[in-house]
Amino acid sequence: MTASYPARVATNILPKSVADKLPEAFEEWSFTEETIDHEQAIETCQLCEQEELRYHFEIRNRLTSHTLWVGSQCILKFELSVFEAGRKLSSTDAKRKLERLTQKMRLDSCISALERLAAAEPNPILPNALKYFRQHKRLTPKFAFVVLWRLRVNNIDHSPSFFKVELKRDLHKQHLRDMPLSQVHEIWPALTGAQRQTAMRMGHSAPKT
Ligand SMILES: [Zn+2]
Structure with a gap:
């Protein structure tokens, strides 16, 4: 027992x-x-x-x-x-501190996957995506597509949901709206629930599970 x-x-x-x-x-x-x-x-x-x-x-x-x-x-x-x-x-502040440390480990794992990818592939978009991610802790929809697609193709270990996507500015919303559905599905795991709703209101559909 x-x-x-x-x-x-x-x-x-x-x-x-x-x-x-x-x-x-x-x-x-x-x-x-x-x-x-x-x-x-x-x-x-x-x-x-x-x-x-x-x-x-x-x-x-x-x-x-x-x-x-x-x-x-x-x-x-x-x-x-x-x-x-x-x-x-206090217990509230302890919780906040441990969450921040977990968030830092998630960011570090994204950065290390991105560094491995940039080293594996001479694609000029990748160093820019890395620079953007270091600064904003997020990727634009276009960067997110290229990064998640190339990480998958290069078989580099990563957690897609840790890559947060920037979607506050109109420009980024426009880029998501114009994105082919296959690209939207590539970044789908990185989108929050609210961002997925936004994508569906733009006419995109959720990936079939
Ligand atoms: Zn335990």
């Missing part, structure tokens, strides 16, 4: 803590600022044993110096300490 969720957490954390029960043991642990992007959702939380994690966050026990790699949800759920400039953050 599989151990229950609270029992699993206790089994994983108590031997590495001084306190002999929960929640006291949680007070000894804090986020170390170390993160890992495993690039695929293949890892397990060493605290609750949740599977299919892509991002690991390291926690450390200040009394025993033991460390564990966990999911951000566990840090928030058990209110493990998260610091900023030596100050312990």
